[in-house]
Structures are given as structure tokens and as C-alpha cells.
Amino acid sequence: MFHAPLVIAADGNSARMALSLNIRRREDRPLGVAVRQYYRSPRTHDNYLESHLELWEGKPGASRLLPGYGWIFGVGDGTSNVGLGMLNTTSAFQNTDYKDLLRRWLNGLPPEWGYTEENATGPVRGGALPMAFNRAPHYRDGLLLVGDAGGVVNPFNGEGIAYAMESGRLAAEVTVQALARSQGPSRERALQAYPNVLRQRYGGYYTLGRVFVELIGNPTVMRTVTRYGLPRPTLMRFTLKLLANLTDPRGGDALDRLINAMSRLAPAT
Ligand SMILES: Cc1cc2nc3c(=O)[nH]c(=O)nc-3n(C[C@H](O)[C@H](O)[C@H](O)COP(=O)(O)OP(=O)(O)OC[C@H]3O[C@@H](n4cnc5c(N)ncnc54)[C@H](O)[C@@H]3O)c2cc1C
Numbered sequence: 001m002f003h004a005p006l007v008i009a010a011d012g013n014s015a016r017m018a019l020s021l022n023i024r025r026r027e028d029r030p031l032g033v034a035v036r037q038y039y040r041s042p043r044t045h046d047n048y049l050e051s052h053l054e055l056w057e058g059k060p061g062a063s064r065l066l067p068g069y070g071w072i073f074g075v076g077d078g079t080s081n082v083g084l085g086m087l088n089t090t091s092a093f094q095n096t097d098y099k100d101l102l103r104r105w106l107n108g109l110p111p112e113w114g115y116t117e118e119n120a121t122g123p124v125r126g127g128a129l130p131m132a133f134n135r136a137p138h139y140r141d142g143l144l145l146v147g148d149a150g151g152v153v154n155p156f157n158g159e160g161i162a163y164a165m166e167s168g169r170l171a172a173e174v175t176v177q178a179l180a181r182s183q184g185p186s187r188e189r190a191l192q193a194y195p196n197v198l199r200q201r202y203g204g205y206y207t208l209g210r211v212f213v214e215l216i217g218n219p220t221v222m223r224t225v226t227r228y229g230l231p232r233p234t235l236m237r238f239t240l241k242l243l244a245n246l247t248d249p250r251g252g253d254a255l256d257r258l259i260n261a262m263s264r265l266a267p268a269t
Contacts, residue, residue, distance in 0.1 A: 012147065030155050170198060
């Protein structure tokens with residue numbers, strides 16, 4: 001048996017520590033699924049990430065466009081990391097065979113890229129993407145949740161690494177403040193600040209992200225934005241900044257200021 005005055009749970013999406021305190025997943029928050037595989041490929045030295053927005057439920061063009069995207073990035077060691085992620089804002093979510101979806105998408109790519117079974121260097125691996133604070137409260141009874149354990153994946157793009165690291169830093173800062181106080185109400189108040197710090201940092205932006213995932217869960221919206229939005233450079237610059245969370249917080253250009261203002265105005269819940 002181990003005892004500690006505070007525990008920082010960084011145990012990922014399994015969230016065993018949180019579950020032991022009965023802190024459950026919030027059903028009103030989005031969840032994603034991602035699968036990926038490595039392939040030997042001539043594209044291993046690509047120095048950019050390529051995104052494919054067209055993932056079809058059935059045959060391309062003949063069925064529903066799914067809310068998600070495929071990615072390809074060069075690893076530089078002879079392989080590419082190729083995968084896809086999808087949101088639970090569509091009825092297809094529960095019934096999708098993700099390995100099959102990956103294979104069908106890859107079958108439609110140029111064969112010279114090498115994303116075929118014989119070039120795979122390992123099995124398909126996958127996991128859940130817990131988004132937009134989908135587990136809360138982030139502090140209770142001496143336990144702080146960081147990263148996937150606290151569901152801090154960005155709902156716009158499914159990225160969770162930077163957010164896991166940053167929530168870890170925020171939790172560490174709060175912990176240092178708290179442990180400087182003597183045990184009791186004063187320390188407890190310091191620890192209670194952690195969920196507020198997280199909300200201030202991401203709350204408004206994640207609220208916008210939740211609206212976004214609801215919208216793209218509608219196949220008509222998804223089709224319209226990919227067909228009419230993609231060819232418009234200014235709209236795409238705006239979309240890239242918003243989806244990748246790449247705005248300059250100190251001002252930047254008009255697009256940065258617009259997105260920062262939207263994030264500030266959106267309720268941080
Ligand atoms: C296929 C896929 C692709 C992804 N691609 C990207 C991407 O390109 N960019 C990006 O930003 N994010 C990506 N993500 C999301 C990202 O991987 C996660 O958000 C991120 O790893 C979360 O970090 P974490 O430290 O909170 O949890 P994890 O990385 O899951 O780490 C938790 C660790 O705790 C360990 N653990 C759990 N329980 C116990 C226990 N009881 N005892 C001991 N150890 C335990 C686990 O073994 C694990 O090592 C992807 C996710 C998937 C599934």
C-alpha cells in the first residue's frame with residue numbers, strides 16, 4: 001500500500017485512477033477513434049503532414065462522408081506513419097470497422113506510395129481520443145487529472161500530445177503552489193484552482209471545437225465545406241489556424257485576433 005499527499009493521474013484514456021474515485025466519462029463531450037500503421041515508403045522523408053478530408057462510409061462519392069481525416073507523415077527511417085481519426089458525432093461511429101476503413105482509404109491512394117500490406121512494418125494499432133474535457137472534475141480528493149486521463153484532446157484535430165504535456169505543466173505549477181501551504185483548507189483552495197486554470201487555458205476554444213464536431217457530424221455540412229471551402233485560400237488559412245490551434249496569443253494578424261476573440265467570448269465550460 002502506498003500513500004501520497006497528492007496524486008497526478010497521467011494514466012491515459014484507461015483513466016484507472018479517476019475511475020477509482022468514480023470520476024466517469026462525460027457523455028456530452030466528443031470522443032474520437034484513431035488507427036494507424038507504419039509502412040515502408042518512398043515518402044519517408046516528407047517534411048510535411050498530409051491530411052485527407054475524404055473518408056467515405058462506403059464507396060467514394062456514393063455514400064456518406066465521415067467526420068474525420070486521414071494523415072500521412074514521413075518518419076525519416078524508411079517508413080511513413082499513416083492513419084485516420086473519426087468522431088463519434090455520426091451514427092456510423094459505433095458500426096465502423098476502422099481497420100477496414102483504413103484499408104479502403106489506402107486502396108484509393110497511388111500504389112507507388114507503398115501503403116500496401118506487404119510494406120507494413122507492424123500491425124494496425126488504435127485507440128480512443130477523449131476530447132474537450134470529457135472527464136471531470138480535473139481535481140478531487142487529492143487527485144489531479146492530466147492528459148488523456150482528463151480528456152484534454154483537442155476536438156478540432158484529435159491532437160493530444162501537446163495538451164497532455166501542457167496540462168502536466170499546469171498541474172505541476174498548481175501542485176508546487178499547493179504544497180507550499182500547510183495541509184488543510186488553504187492547500188485545498190490552491191488545488192481547487194487547477195480545473196479553473198485548465199478552463200481558462202482551453203475552455204473557450206474547446207467550446208468552439210464542440211460546435212465544430214457537431215457541425216461536421218452532418219454529412220451535408222462536411223460535403224459542403226470540403227467542396228466549397230477548400231479552394232478558398234483565406235478561408236483555408238483561417239481554418240488551419242483554428243483547427244491546429246496555431247494563433248498568435250499576443251495579437252498576430254486579423255485572423256489570429258478573430259479566433260482569439262471567438263475563444264474568449266465562447267463560454268469556458
Ligand atoms: C492512433 C493514434 C494516433 C495519434 N496521433 C496523434 C498525433 O499525431 N498527435 C497528437 O498530438 N496526438 C495523437 N494522438 C493522441 C495522443 O497519442 C494522446 O492524446 C497522448 O498520447 C496522451 O498522452 P497521455 O500521457 O495523457 O496518455 P498516454 O500516452 O496514453 O500515456 C499513459 C501511460 O500510462 C500508462 N499506464 C496506464 N495505466 C497504468 C497503470 N495502471 N500502471 C502503470 N502505467 C499505466 C500507459 O501504459 C501509458 O504509457 C493519437 C492517438 C492515437 C490512438
